[in-house]
Amino acid sequence: MVERNRRLSKHHILGDFLVDDTFPDLAKRLVPDEVQLANLERLALVIERIAEQFPAQWKVLSGYRDPVLNEACRQAGLPASLDSLHLDGCAADIEPHGGEFDLETVYEWVRDTSRIDLEVHEAVFYPLKGFIHIGVENKKRPTAKRILMRT
Numbered sequence: 001m002v003e004r005n006r007r008l009s010k011h012h013i014l015g016d017f018l019v020d021d022t023f024p025d026l027a028k029r030l031v032p033d034e035v036q037l038a039n040l041e042r043l044a045l046v047i048e049r050i051a052e053q054f055p056a057q058w059k060v061l062s063g064y065r066d067p068v069l070n071e072a073c074r075q076a077g078l079p080a081s082l083d084s085l086h087l088d089g090c091a092a093d094i095e096p097h098g099g100e101f102d103l104e105t106v107y108e109w110v111r112d113t114s115r116i117d118l119e120v121h122e123a124v125f126y127p128l129k130g131f132i133h134i135g136v137e138n139k140k141r142p143t144a145k146r147i148l149m150r151t
């Protein structure tokens with residue numbers, strides 16, 4: 001049983017991270033375990049920092065993915081890798097609604113602040129799609145830090 005109303009941060013509840021517009025039925029079946037929940041909490045705090053800096057309604061397009069959902073995304077040609085941090089609850093694709101700023105500015109702030117005190121391990125900016133993939137480190141499954149812009 002998943003408590004989707006569980007609050008992860010000021011602006012987000014767990015249910016916000018268990019979504020997928022392309023595969024809503026698979027998203028309904030998502031059941032993160034305790035480790036993945038703890039990762040989602042760390043991730044939500046990073047997103048909260050971004051929301052404080054860039055006020056908007058930050059919608060999660062894709063958060064935690066189990067292997068079934070991740071594979072469905074891959075088959076559909078969506079940006080999803082086999083070792084995606086989404087599988088650990090460590091990554092989310094976020095899109096601002098109603099903010100008065102350029103998304104590139106957000107990306108640059110995340111990149112620069114990750115060198116100071118923002119615990120971001122992945123930030124991939126998709127300007128054409130209008131979202132940013134944000135990831136925190138999974139110390140149990142080390143991956144290379146990547147902060148970059150994609151088309």
Ligand SMILES: [Zn+2]
Pocket residue numbers: 062086091092093133134
């Ligand atoms: Zn992503």
